[in-house]
Amino acid sequence: MSYPRRKISPSFIIIILIILIGGYYIVGPYFLYSGDIEISIKGSGATFPYPLIQSLIDHYTQINPNIMIDYVSIGSGAGQANLLNKLVDFAGTDAPLTDEQLESAEEWVLHIPYAIGGVVLAYNLPNFETTLQLDAELIARIFSGEIRRWNDPLLVETNPALSNYDEEIFVIHRSDASGTTYIFTLFLSKESTLWRDNFGTGKSINWPTLDRFIGAKGNEGVANLIMQTPFSIGYIEFTYAVVIDIPMAAVRNRAGNYIPPTIESISRAGELRGIVLDPRDLRISDYIIDSYVEDAYPISAPTYFIVYEDWSVYTGDMDIIVNKARAFKNWVKWIILEGDQYFVELGYSPIPEALKNKVLEALDFISYSGVKIG
Amino acid sequence: MAKGDLMEKLFKYVSSVSAWTIISVFTVFFITIFYGSLDSIFYSGIKFIFISIWDPVKKIFGALPFIYGTLLTSLVALILAIPISLGVAIASSELLPSNLSKVLDPVIELMAAIPSIVYGMWALFVLGPVLRVYVEPFLNEYLGFLPLFQGTISGYGYLNASIILFIMILPIISSLSREAIRAVPNEIKEMTLALGGTEWEAIRMKISVAKRGIIGAITLGFSRAVGETMAVLLVIGNKPVISASLFSSGATIASILANEYPEAIADPLHTSALNELALILFLISLVINIIFIKLVRRRVGVI
Amino acid sequence: MGIRTRLMKQRVMISLSYLSILLTLGILGAVIFFTFLNGIKSWNLAFFTEAQKFPLNPRQGISHAIQGSLILSLTASAIAAPISILAAIYLTEYADERLRESFDSILDVMASTPSIVVGVVSYILIVLPLQGFSALSGAVALAIMMMPIMTRACEDALMSIERRYREAGLALGLHKWRVSLSIILRMAKGGVLTGFALAFGRVFGETAPLLMTALGSRTFFSGFFEPVSSITLLIYEYSKSPFEIWIDIAWGASLLLMLLTLGINVSIRLWMGKKGG
Numbered sequence: 001m002s003y004p005r006r007k008i009s010p011s012f013i014i015i016i017l018i019i020l021i022g023g024y025y026i027v028g029p030y031f032l033y034s035g036d037i038e039i040s041i042k043g044s045g046a047t048f049p050y051p052l053i054q055s056l057i058d059h060y061t062q063i064n065p066n067i068m069i070d071y072v073s074i075g076s077g078a079g080q081a082n083l084l085n086k087l088v089d090f091a092g093t094d095a096p097l098t099d100e101q102l103e104s105a106e107e108w109v110l111h112i113p114y115a116i117g118g119v120v121l122a123y124n125l126p127n128f129e130t131t132l133q134l135d136a137e138l139i140a141r142i143f144s145g146e147i148r149r150w151n152d153p154l155l156v157e158t159n160p161a162l163s164n165y166d167e168e169i170f171v172i173h174r175s176d177a178s179g180t181t182y183i184f185t186l187f188l189s190k191e192s193t194l195w196r197d198n199f200g201t202g203k204s205i206n207w208p209t210l211d212r213f214i215g216a217k218g219n220e221g222v223a224n225l226i227m228q229t230p231f232s233i234g235y236i237e238f239t240y241a242v243v244i245d246i247p248m249a250a251v252r253n254r255a256g257n258y259i260p261p262t263i264e265s266i267s268r269a270g271e272l273r274g275i276v277l278d279p280r281d282l283r284i285s286d287y288i289i290d291s292y293v294e295d296a297y298p299i300s301a302p303t304y305f306i307v308y309e310d311w312s313v314y315t316g317d318m319d320i321i322v323n324k325a326r327a328f329k330n331w332v333k334w335i336i337l338e339g340d341q342y343f344v345e346l347g348y349s350p351i352p353e354a355l356k357n358k359v360l361e362a363l364d365f366i367s368y369s370g371v372k373i374g
Numbered sequence: 375m376a377k378g379d380l381m382e383k384l385f386k387y388v389s390s391v392s393a394w395t396i397i398s399v400f401t402v403f404f405i406t407i408f409y410g411s412l413d414s415i416f417y418s419g420i421k422f423i424f425i426s427i428w429d430p431v432k433k434i435f436g437a438l439p440f441i442y443g444t445l446l447t448s449l450v451a452l453i454l455a456i457p458i459s460l461g462v463a464i465a466s467s468e469l470l471p472s473n474l475s476k477v478l479d480p481v482i483e484l485m486a487a488i489p490s491i492v493y494g495m496w497a498l499f500v501l502g503p504v505l506r507v508y509v510e511p512f513l514n515e516y517l518g519f520l521p522l523f524q525g526t527i528s529g530y531g532y533l534n535a536s537i538i539l540f541i542m543i544l545p546i547i548s549s550l551s552r553e554a555i556r557a558v559p560n561e562i563k564e565m566t567l568a569l570g571g572t573e574w575e576a577i578r579m580k581i582s583v584a585k586r587g588i589i590g591a592i593t594l595g596f597s598r599a600v601g602e603t604m605a606v607l608l609v610i611g612n613k614p615v616i617s618a619s620l621f622s623s624g625a626t627i628a629s630i631l632a633n634e635y636p637e638a639i640a641d642p643l644h645t646s647a648l649n650e651l652a653l654i655l656f657l658i659s660l661v662i663n664i665i666f667i668k669l670v671r672r673r674v675g676v677i
Numbered sequence: 678m679g680i681r682t683r684l685m686k687q688r689v690m691i692s693l694s695y696l697s698i699l700l701t702l703g704i705l706g707a708v709i710f711f712t713f714l715n716g717i718k719s720w721n722l723a724f725f726t727e728a729q730k731f732p733l734n735p736r737q738g739i740s741h742a743i744q745g746s747l748i749l750s751l752t753a754s755a756i757a758a759p760i761s762i763l764a765a766i767y768l769t770e771y772a773d774e775r776l777r778e779s780f781d782s783i784l785d786v787m788a789s790t791p792s793i794v795v796g797v798v799s800y801i802l803i804v805l806p807l808q809g810f811s812a813l814s815g816a817v818a819l820a821i822m823m824m825p826i827m828t829r830a831c832e833d834a835l836m837s838i839e840r841r842y843r844e845a846g847l848a849l850g851l852h853k854w855r856v857s858l859s860i861i862l863r864m865a866k867g868g869v870l871t872g873f874a875l876a877f878g879r880v881f882g883e884t885a886p887l888l889m890t891a892l893g894s895r896t897f898f899s900g901f902f903e904p905v906s907s908i909t910l911l912i913y914e915y916s917k918s919p920f921e922i923w924i925d926i927a928w929g930a931s932l933l934l935m936l937l938t939l940g941i942n943v944s945i946r947l948w949m950g951k952k953g954g
Contacts, residue, residue: 026748029898051732068896070894070895070896070903071895072894072895074636074639078638080640082639170528203431204430204431207613211617211623213623214531215611215613215623216612220918225530227919229528243919244921346731378852382852385853385854385857386853389763389764390772393772396764396787396825400786407797409801458700461693461696462694462697465694465697465698469691469694484939485705487939487941488938488939489881489909491931492931494912496931498916499928572680572683574683574686574690575683600791601794603791608917631793631796632793636810652793652794655791656791660786663785663790667782667785
C-alpha cells in the first residue's frame with residue numbers, strides 16, 4: 001500500500017534553512033564561547049588604547065577562560081562619566097580626572113597608568129623622502145592656519161626638501177572631544193604663546209573655520225582621512241600611525257633634539273627621575289608631556305585605567321563585586337608584569353620599570369569596605 | 375453568551391488601546407524631546423538658531439551651521455534628483471515597452487531597500503576618491519568663478535553628502551512620480567496627439583496633470599534627505615561651519631546628533647543642546663510630511 | 678514654434694529621459710559592483726563564525742554582530758507585531774472612516790520621522806532611566822520604527838478582504854472579535870506577513886538609532902541590559918578604522934547586509950507577484 005507522498009516545496013526548505021542559520025547565530029555563541037564564564041567585568045572609555053585593550057583582553061581571557069572583559073570605546077569623557085555614575089567597573093581615559101571630578105566622586109578613584117602613548121604628526125606628502133622636522137612653534141602655526149603652504153619659508157628653513165611643494169596644507173583634526181586633542185594642545189600651550197593665547201588646551205578646540213581644515217571622528221577617522229588626502233597633516237596616536245605605516249614628523253623636545261616617535265623614545269618620557277609619587281594618586285600626565293629627558297619624544301602622555309579604590313560603592317552581591325575587583329586587579333597585574341610583548345607588536349610603549357612598581361603598589365589599595373582584596 | 379460579550383468588549387478595548395498606544399508614542403516623542411531640550415532652551419534662548427558657533431567646551435551652542443548644512447545638502451540633492459527622477463519616470467511610464475519597464479521598475483525601487491550605511495561605505499571609499507581626483511578639479515576649473523566650486527578639494531564635504539543623498543532619494547522620487555504619471559488617463563495624451571501635438575508635448579500634458587503627485591514625490595524625497603544620517607555622517611566631515619563652497623566640510627543636524635550623542639553623556643547641557651537640534655529636525659520633517667500628505671491625499675479628488 | 682524645432686525638442690527630451698534611466702541603472706550597478714568586489718575578499722569561514730579580535734589577528738569575523746542584529750530586529754518585531762496587528766484590526770473593523778483616516782495620516786508622518794530622532798527619544802526614555810546603553814533600548818527604538826509601517830501594511834491587507842466574509846461570519850453568530858481574528862486576519866495572512874517582512878528588512882539595516890541605544894560591543898550578546906553589537910554598527914565603527922583588516926571586514930559586512938536586505942525585498946516581490954498572478 002502506498003501513501004500519497006507529501007510534496008516538500010522549495011520555499012519550505014528555504015524557510016527551515018533560514019531558521020536554522022538564524023538560530024545558530026542567536027544561540028550558538030552560548031554553547032561555543034560562554035560555557036565557563038564566571039566573572040564578567042566591563043569598562044568603557046578612551047578610544048586611543050582600544051586596539052591594545054582588545055589585544056590584552058583576547059590574550060588574557062585565552063589563559064583565563066572563566067573571565068570575560070568587555071570594553072566599549074566611547075571616548076575618555078564618556079568613560080569618566082560612566083565610572084563616576086558607577087555604570088562600569090573600570091574606565092579608560094587619556095586625561096586624568098580633575099580635582100573637582102575626584103571630589104564629586106563617591107569614593108576615591110585610583111589612576112593606573114599602564115601605557116604611554118605618543119601623539120604624532122602624521123602627514124601625506126607624495127614623494128617626500130626625508131623625515132619632516134617640526135618644533136612646537138611650527139606646529140602651532142600650521143594648526144592655527146597661519147602657515148598655509150608646504151613651501152612656507154619657515155617650514156623650508158628646517159626642511160629644505162619642502163621648497164618645491166607649492167601646495168596648500170590640509171589640516172586634519174578631531175571633530176569630537178578627545179584626550180588626543182587634549183594632549184596635543186597641552187604640549188602646544190606649554191611651548192607656544194601663539195597657541196596658548198589663541199586656542200588654549202582642551203579636549204576640543206574651536207578650530208579655524210578654513211576650508212583646508214577638515215574634522216574627523218576618532219583617531220581612526222583622522223588617520224583614514226590623512227591617508228586619503230594628499231598634502232595633509234594631522235595629529236593621531238603613534239600606534240595608529242605605526243599600524244598604517246604612515247610617515248611621522250620628528251619633533252623637537254625640550255633638550256633641543258629632533259626626536260622621531262618610536263616605541264623607545266615614547267617610553268623614555270615615562271622616566272620620572274627625582275619625582276616622588278603617591279601610589280594613590282598617579283596623575284602623572286603633567287610630568288610626562290613635554291619631558292625633560294634628552295632622548296624622549298615630547299608629545300607623549302600616559303593612558304590610564306581609573307577604578308574606585310573601594311568597590312563597595314557598587315550595589316549588589318558582595319561576593320560578585322569582590323570577584324570582579326580581584327579579576328580586574330589580576331588582569332592589570334598581568335598586563336604590567338607580562339603584557340609588554342603585546343604592547344610592542346601594536347605600537348604602544350610600556351611604562352618604565354620604576355613606574356611599574358608604583359602601579360603595583362596602587363593596585364594593592366583596591367578594597368571592599370576598607371578590606372584589601374588579595 | 376455573557377462570556378462572549380466580555381471577550382468582545384475586552385478585545386475591542388485591547389485593540390483600541392494598541393492603536394492609541396502607537397499614536398501616543400508619537401505625542402510622547404514631541405514631549406520627550408521638548409522636555410530633553412528645556413535646559414538648552416533656557417540656556418541659549420532664541421539665539422540658538424542664529425549662532426553659528428558650536429563649541430561644547432566653551433558652552434556656546436549655535437544650531438545655524440547644522441540647519442544650513444541640512445538644507446544645503448538636501449537642496450543640492452533635490453536639484454540633481456528632480457530632473458533625473460522625472461526622466462526615469464517618463465521613460466518607464468511612457469517610452470519603454472511595458473514588459474521592459476515591468477522589469478526595470480522594481481530594480482530601481484530596490485535601490486531604496488539598500489541600507490544607508492552601505493551607501494555610506496560606498497560614498498566614503500568609492501565616491502570620495504572619484505570626486506577628489508576627477509569631479510572636483512573639473513568643477514573647480516570650469517565653474518570655479520562660482521563660490522560654490524571654490525576652495526580646497528578633498529572629496530569629502532557638502533558635495534559628497536549631496537550626491538549620496540541624491541542617489542538615495544532618486545528611487546523614491548522616480549517611483550512615486552511614475553505612479554502619478556501612470557494614474558493620468560491616457561486619453562489626455564491621445565487628445566494632444568489628435569490636436570497635432572508631438573509625442574513629447576503629449577507627455578508634457580500628462581505631467582502637468584500629474585503635477586500634484588510629482589510635487590508630493592519631491593516632498594517625500596526632500597523629507598528623506600533631511601533626515602538621512604549614516605551616509606552623510608561618513609562623508610560630510612562633521613565640522614560645525616558655514617561655507618559657501620560645496621567642497622567644504624560641514625555638518626547636518628542628523629550627522630552631528632549621531633557624531634556627538636554617545637559621548638555627550640558626560641555633559642548634560644551638551645546633551646540638551648543636541649536634544650534641541652533633534653527637536654528642530656523633528657519639526658522640520660513634521661512640516662514637510664504634513665505637506666506631503668496634504669498633497670497626495672487630495673490627488674484622488676483631482677482627476 | 679515650427680514643427681522642426683518641436684520635433685527637435687522632442688528628440689532631445691526623450692533622449693534625456695533614456696539617459697536618466699541609464700544613469701540610474703549605472704549608479705545602482707556601481708554601488709552593487711563595488712560592494713561586491715570589496716566585500717567578497719573578506720568572506721571566509723572565520724568571517725561568519727568568529728567574533729571581533731584585535732586588529733592584527735587575521736582570524737576574526739562578525740558573528741557577534743550578526744547575532745546582535747538578529748536579536749535586536751527579532752525583539753523589536755516581537756514588541757511591534759502584536760501591537761500593530763491589534764491596532765490595524767481596531768482601525769479597520771471597529772473605528773469609523775474619519776478616525777481611521779486621521780490615524781492613517783499620523784501613521785504616515787510617524788513612518789517618515791527621521792530614524793535619528795527615534796534614537797534620541799529612546800535615549801531619553803530608556804537609556805537615561807536605565808543608566809546605560811542596552812540591547813533593550815535598541816530593540817524598543819527599532820520597534821517604534823516598525824509599528825507605523827506594520828500597522829499600515831496590516832490595515833491594507835485587512836481592508837482587501839471583502840465585506841461579505843465579515844457578514845458571513847457574523848451571520849454564523851460569531852462575535853466580531855472571532856470574525857476578525859479567525860476569519861479576516863487568517864485570510865489576510867499573506868499581506869500581514871508581507872508588511873512584517875518589509876518592516877523587518879527596514880530595521881535590519883538601520884544604524885542611526887542604534888548608535889545612541891545599543892551602542893555596539895566587541896563580544897556576543899550578554900543580556901538585554903548590556904550594549905550589543907549589530908552588523909550596521911560594526912560597519913560604522915570599522916569604516917573609520919585605519920586597520921586594513923577591519924575595513925575589509927566592514928566591506929564584507931556591507932555586502933552581507935546588502936544581500937540580506939535585497940533578498941528580503943526580492944522575495945517579497947516574487948511572492949506577491951506569484952500570488953497576484
